Amino acid sequence: MPEQPVIVSADGVTLEVSAPAEGILRIRVGFGALPPGESWAVPKPRRGGAIPLLVLDTPDSVVLRTETMEAVIARRDLRLRLSGADGAPMLDDATGRHLEFAGGGFALRKTMPADTHYFGLGDKAGPLDRRGGAYVLWNTDSPFYGAATDPLYKAIPFFLGVTEDGCAHGVFLDNHWRTSFDFGRGERDVLCIRAEGGPLDYYVLAGPDAKSVLRRYDWLTGPAPLMPRWALGFQQSRWSYTTQAEVEAIAGRLRDGAIPADAIYLDIDYQDRNRPFTVDGARFPDLGGLASRLRGQGLRLVLITDMHIPHAPDAGYAPYDSGTAEDAWVTDPDGAAFVGEVWPGPSVFPDFSRARVRAWWGGLYAAFVQLGASGFWNDMNEPSVFQAPSGTMPLTSVHRIEEPDFLPRKATHAEMHNVYGLLNSRATYEGLLVHAPDRRPFVLTRASAAGGQRYAATWTGDNVSSWDHLRLSTAMVASLGLSGFAWSGADIGGFGGPRPSADLLTRWTQIGAFHPLFRYHCMTGKPAQEVWADGPEHEAIRRRFIEERYRLLPYLYTLAEENSRTGLPILRPVFLEFPAVLKAPLDAGDFMLGDALLVAPSPVPESPGDYEIRLPGPGWYDYWTGERLDSMSVTITPAIERLPIFVRPGAIVPRQDVMQSTAEPVAGSLYLDVYLDGREAHGTIYTDDGESFGYRNGAYLRRAISCVAHGRGLRLSFGARDGSYPPWWRAVQVTVHGWTGEAVVRDAAGEAISSSVLACPRFTWMEREEADAVTIGPA
Numbered sequence: 001m002p003e004q005p006v007i008v009s010a011d012g013v014t015l016e017v018s019a020p021a022e023g024i025l026r027i028r029v030g031f032g033a034l035p036p037g038e039s040w041a042v043p044k045p046r047r048g049g050a051i052p053l054l055v056l057d058t059p060d061s062v063v064l065r066t067e068t069m070e071a072v073i074a075r076r077d078l079r080l081r082l083s084g085a086d087g088a089p090m091l092d093d094a095t096g097r098h099l100e101f102a103g104g105g106f107a108l109r110k111t112m113p114a115d116t117h118y119f120g121l122g123d124k125a126g127p128l129d130r131r132g133g134a135y136v137l138w139n140t141d142s143p144f145y146g147a148a149t150d151p152l153y154k155a156i157p158f159f160l161g162v163t164e165d166g167c168a169h170g171v172f173l174d175n176h177w178r179t180s181f182d183f184g185r186g187e188r189d190v191l192c193i194r195a196e197g198g199p200l201d202y203y204v205l206a207g208p209d210a211k212s213v214l215r216r217y218d219w220l221t222g223p224a225p226l227m228p229r230w231a232l233g234f235q236q237s238r239w240s241y242t243t244q245a246e247v248e249a250i251a252g253r254l255r256d257g258a259i260p261a262d263a264i265y266l267d268i269d270y271q272d273r274n275r276p277f278t279v280d281g282a283r284f285p286d287l288g289g290l291a292s293r294l295r296g297q298g299l300r301l302v303l304i305t306d307m308h309i310p311h312a313p314d315a316g317y318a319p320y321d322s323g324t325a326e327d328a329w330v331t332d333p334d335g336a337a338f339v340g341e342v343w344p345g346p347s348v349f350p351d352f353s354r355a356r357v358r359a360w361w362g363g364l365y366a367a368f369v370q371l372g373a374s375g376f377w378n379d380m381n382e383p384s385v386f387q388a389p390s391g392t393m394p395l396t397s398v399h400r401i402e403e404p405d406f407l408p409r410k411a412t413h414a415e416m417h418n419v420y421g422l423l424n425s426r427a428t429y430e431g432l433l434v435h436a437p438d439r440r441p442f443v444l445t446r447a448s449a450a451g452g453q454r455y456a457a458t459w460t461g462d463n464v465s466s467w468d469h470l471r472l473s474t475a476m477v478a479s480l481g482l483s484g485f486a487w488s489g490a491d492i493g494g495f496g497g498p499r500p501s502a503d504l505l506t507r508w509t510q511i512g513a514f515h516p517l518f519r520y521h522c523m524t525g526k527p528a529q530e531v532w533a534d535g536p537e538h539e540a541i542r543r544r545f546i547e548e549r550y551r552l553l554p555y556l557y558t559l560a561e562e563n564s565r566t567g568l569p570i571l572r573p574v575f576l577e578f579p580a581v582l583k584a585p586l587d588a589g590d591f592m593l594g595d596a597l598l599v600a601p602s603p604v605p606e607s608p609g610d611y612e613i614r615l616p617g618p619g620w621y622d623y624w625t626g627e628r629l630d631s632m633s634v635t636i637t638p639a640i641e642r643l644p645i646f647v648r649p650g651a652i653v654p655r656q657d658v659m660q661s662t663a664e665p666v667a668g669s670l671y672l673d674v675y676l677d678g679r680e681a682h683g684t685i686y687t688d689d690g691e692s693f694g695y696r697n698g699a700y701l702r703r704a705i706s707c708v709a710h711g712r713g714l715r716l717s718f719g720a721r722d723g724s725y726p727p728w729w730r731a732v733q734v735t736v737h738g739w740t741g742e743a744v745v746r747d748a749a750g751e752a753i754s755s756s757v758l759a760c761p762r763f764t765w766m767e768r769e770e771a772d773a774v775t776i777g778p779a
């Protein structure tokens, strides 16, 4: 087997190619000897792996082949042409100058075939399809951003190219300096990737389709953990609930109003003078008592813990004193701690690129974990610095890299800026595991980078209460999902700006109920923006949608677990399931939740006008009525109490009864809605204890569910039991949509368990270990 990497040089430039896994090529280019190839995004075993390669040397080129990819490198100018094993073009260097190195940075130019659409780069606010746009990756605190504001909070140098017939490839640039991606804006049909410094080290990921690319990206940068189940519940936040009594009143109102909810957040005002890891004892005299009373009501407490540490020498402020003793701070070039202004006033900044500092940071959580807080929120970690013209610390500030897998060295902030948020959330995540090794941490971070999905969920930062922002929220959450961050959401109702109108908050609640993270949040000083703030009619509509979210938890949790194994997002742009939609202009309104549900708000949600939904195929169902639609095109007359949702034929969707919190034991039945595609449908259900890591040792239950043709009827069955966790249901309530005619349902022994209902058999099935199948068919 040929040695890897394969190295080709021309004019002093070295190009190295290796194949860490099937369908992934790593390409490194530079002058002379290449740098060591360290990475914050790609764990060492991944980037160092090597699968068998075939190498052909010819006088003009070197050709590398794996089962799925071929790379042809021209000896003369290192021009690189990548194709699939079948010879289908994948990614080619552009004509003209395809490589430039200048001023410590580089530019790489690739061709953009006319039929390819581009997606990814994290939380960008522009159109979902990046073709024709140019974007900068530089983590930035961008309050009240607009559709054209760039950059925003996260830097994820990964994108997908997808053709209208669904062929896809991906590119991940493993470089966290300030980079830019121009998708044909500066130069027609040319993709230009630039970096201001750091290595030219990139991976090309093969398809064949977009889901395969996402799986490969997930393999490379690491999966998101399975978050605790409560994180899928409704979360109530605002900046800020300022007293303990106010928090108790909010909790009481949620429960009195029968509004299902799982978490309440405390923003910066619970702290003493905005100092992280303190509590203002006058306003929150008993935070532990509060946490345990909330817990008794099925509500988790989530605390903000910003990473700036007030510069408070000799003040008895433990995080500053212990951090100083640890020599934990990012410094100026002269070695003194860098001091910048944030919420607490002049502050210092932990240098998370040192493993020791991350361990020290994690230690700060001990008391809060002990008093019963369940989740933590890492904000402002771009890092944001007030009054600095750049909004962050100087590029010359000094970090020290002291990390297994890296050569110890100093690094400037220019290099470390974009991974600062990732390393902050990593320190939090790993610290929480030390304090509670068998509890899945919930960390919410604002800034992050490629691979940051391993540690935290995220949100789209400081949006605005406007219809435009409601529209943006789905596209941003979809883009984050294509960039590794399946766990994301937007501040529902809008963070800044004037208070949302009643209709806007209601619409946002309806749509947000189907986003992965479902959190109300708004800025300080705004009038009340809770579910009940606009009177009983709006409260009732919002409650109904929150309840629907809880009914769907078995489906959502199954998707979350799938994400943790495969990297497939929970919320998906429609093209991920049905690439043919790329043939028409993309409509930012509709999206898929998993592969079964199409959520279809109006593309102009403020408009009372009718709109048209074109379903991706025939035979879809109306989610709310269960009826099969005769047409692929549906005209919708909007009504404030309704949000159209459609179900893919062939899906089986698991649901449960409404509960007030995921803390309640799931009781009652498992509901299975079977939506036939002809005489066939398939689904899966996954469950576990929702909180511990027991599932890693087999304490989970995953079962495929299938409904297939059987004689003149159907056979509905559970697949083999995977995992040892007991099911929470005792009975399964089945509804078969799309069956026409009379039906009798019989258990495995042939006994009738229900008789004839026209068109829509509905029956209760007492699932037993030995009889996990029923037949449905004519008498």
Ligand code: GLC
Pocket: 238, 239, 267, 268, 304, 379, 380, 446, 461, 462, 521, 522, 523
């Ligand atoms: C930042 C956050 C926002 C938070 C505020 C106060 O603006 O993005 O969510 O409420 O800081 O902590």
